[in-house]
Amino acid sequence: MSALLNALLDVLVMALKAIVVVALLLLARGAIWLFNMLVVMPPFDPLRKLPGPDTGALQNHFREVMDPAVSPETHEEWVGRYGKTFRFHGFGKHDYRLMSFDQRVISHVLNSPIYEKPWQTRLLLSRLLGRGIFAMEGEEHRIRRKLIGPAFTTQSIKAMTPVFxxxxxxxxxxxxxxISTPSQASSCPASIDISHWISRATFDVIGLAGFDYHFHSVHDESEPVYLAYRRMFNVADKGPGLKGLLSLFFPIIETIFPDADIRTRDESLRVIHAAGKTLVANKKAEILAEKSSAQDIEDKDILSLLIKQNLSEDPSKRLSDSDLLDQLSTFLFAGSDSTALTISYCLNILAENPEIQTRLRDEILSLNINSTASVQSSPKESEVPDSGFAETFSPIAPVPPPPPPSTSYSAQAHSEALDTLPYLDAVVRETLRICPTVHGTIRMATQDDEIPISHPVHMRDGRIVGKGETIRIRKGSYIHVPIEGLNYSEEIWGKDARTFNPDRWLSSSPRALNAGLANVMTFSFGPHSCPGWKFSVMETKAFIASLLPHFEFRPAEGVTIKKFNAILTRPYVMDKWEEGTKLPLDVRPYVA
Known part of the structure; x- marks a missing residue:
């Protein structure tokens, strides 16, 4: 017995020694890595030679770069002092990061396969939304992008217009x-948190247009899947925090020390995945029962289009059920909250600019006569249900029943009418420019590279890198793409770049003609540009065109709206940060 005990003790001692050795090796490796990162590598980083602001050893410039309250002034100051391409500090003085307002640099970074989203960003997105297109890179991203492309063609978006x-x-x-009655409107406006209500409505839109699924969240916020998404997105808005960042490197932290947010996220994902599996299975069965040939299936919602694509015999054109669910979760997040924010910001801007609001409303109302005439004169009217489009814009007409989304004539009438409103188009474009829902994005160099420039860079050693030359960047370096900053660029948009001016889109000047949506960074560009940008623009137009003839919007009294940066740039009431996303406006009935 004593011998057995001694043997066990010997084994235990050996195990402890092994653990100690492993721990010491890990500590030594960590110390070497830390010393290399903090001391050895920085002097050899080519970004060190670029101009830019300096900071202390453990300080950073993240607030100046990412906080919407200070970033516009910071960007303007830095461009004035250092030129269009410079470096700043990330996690400490050792961490050199590139930022540029040079369109040649931005084009190179966003179009080259060398630059990818950092793995930390992709992991955060995949934890929240699954491995959707926003969390993919390289060939995998290219294939998925090609597969989902048919769901976002102009024809497909127009077919969804009646749902909007x-x-x-x-x-x-x-x-x-x-809200109050017209006779009381001048004295008793109603304060409505439009960001909350519009978010509910756009959630319903992507439910129907995306999955042919009814959340009914405009009427009642009780549907389980809707609530699961809302809880999960509320957690995401808080940001990862220190624990979340550490868990990216050591995932076991979430397993050993789960907190309320982690449990909320995981429970929400279970609800979403269970419902998603059922939805995909039912949709597959419905499509297969409807038609025997993939080519004969009527295109309805995004899920139907993707499943139709899956019926191809070519395995490279198929998505697994898990892939389908991940892509749909990504579309739901990007297609509901980002568009809801655009609509909310647009109404807020109209409230602050009553002359623009009146001009836009008059244009929308002027369409009432023309659209009614076109509908009534159409030879197809007797063959299909009335689209309800004329009533949509009438501020005094009775509310018609919802138009049937499957009616092609209704879809055509709605989308074509929106295309005849140039000032609405200008207002929406200008809103997208002034209020991008994504403040900025980050790329990481996967190998050493030479980045071409079109504006001179005055290096710290006195050397000037001229137009047409290149600046060096090493593997692992981060590049911050200032989406809002580029949207405010005076070089692109003129001296009034930070002024809301829809007429810039209607001018015939060379600057206006060149300043199309291609120059608005809100949807990014290149291989990773937003595939659903047409969906978002059309939906925004439909909501503004439907609401403005019925309501007058004014700023809420005593309320100042600020913005904060989470995954998306969201509004909140100043001094009421704890209440979260809010954008209250005074809403009155419109009286002609």
Missing amino acids: FQKAEELRDKWTPM
Whole structure:
């Protein structure tokens, strides 16, 4: 017995020694890595030679770069002092990061396969949304992008237009009893948190247009999948925090020390995945039962289009059920909250600029006569249900029943009418420019590279890198792409770049002609540009066109709106940060 005990003790001692050795080796490796990162590598970083602001050993410039409250002034100051291409400090003085307002640099970084989203960003997105297209890189991203492309063609988006109007009208009908009557409008406006309500409506839109699924969130916020997404997105808005950042490197932290946010996220994902599996299975069965040939299936929602694509015999054109669910979760997040924010910011800007609001409303109302005439004169009117488009814009007409989304004539009438409103188009474009829903994005160099420039860079050693030359960047370096900063660039947009001016889109000047959506960074560009940008623009137009003839929007009294940066740039009420995302406006019935 004593011998056995001694043997066990010997084994235990050996195990402890092994653990100690391993721990010491890990500590030594960590110390070497830290010394290399902090001391050895920085002097050899080519970005060190670029101009830019300096900071202390353990300080950073993240607030100056990422906080919407200070970033516009910071960008303007830095460009004035250092030129269009410079470096700043990330996690400490050792961490050199590149930022540029040089369009040649931005084009190179966003179009080259050398530059990818950092793995930390992709892991955060995949934890939240699954491995959707936003969390992919390289060949995998290219294949998925090609597969989902047919769901976002102009024809597909136009077919979804009646859904946009249907949900906008439902929102209008919910707001009407919430506000005062026309006789009381001047004295008793109603304060409505439009960001919350519009988010509910756009969630319904992507539910129908994306999955043919009814969340009914405009009417009642009780649907389980809707609530699961909302809880999960609320957690995401808080940011990862120190624990979240550490868990990226040591995932076991979340398993050993789960907190309330982690449990909320995981429970929400379980609800979403269970419902998603059922939805995908049912949709597959429905499509297969409807038609025997993939080519004969009627295109309805995004999920139907993707499943139709899956029926191809070519395995490279197929998505697994898991892939389908991940892509749909990504579309739901990007297609609901980002568009809801654009619509909310647009209404807020119109509230602050009553002359623009009046001009836009007059244009929308002027379409009423023309659209009615075109509908009534159409030879197809007797063959299909009335689209309801004329009533949509009438501020005094009775509310029509929701138009049937499957009616092609209704879709055509709605989308074509929106295309005849140039000032609405200009207002939406200018909103996208002034209020991008993504403040900036980050790329990481996967190998050493030479980046071409079109504006001179005055290096710290006195050397000037001229137009047409290149600056060096090493593997692992981060490049911050200032989406909002580029949207505010005076070089692109003129001296009034930070002024909301829809007429810049209607001018015939060379600057205006060149300043198309291609120059608006809101949707990015290149291989990783937003595939659903047409969806977002059309939906925004439909909501503004539906709401503005019925309501007058004014700033809420005593309220100052600020912005904060989470995954998306969200509004909040100053001095009421703890209440989260909010954008209250005074809403009154419009009286002609």
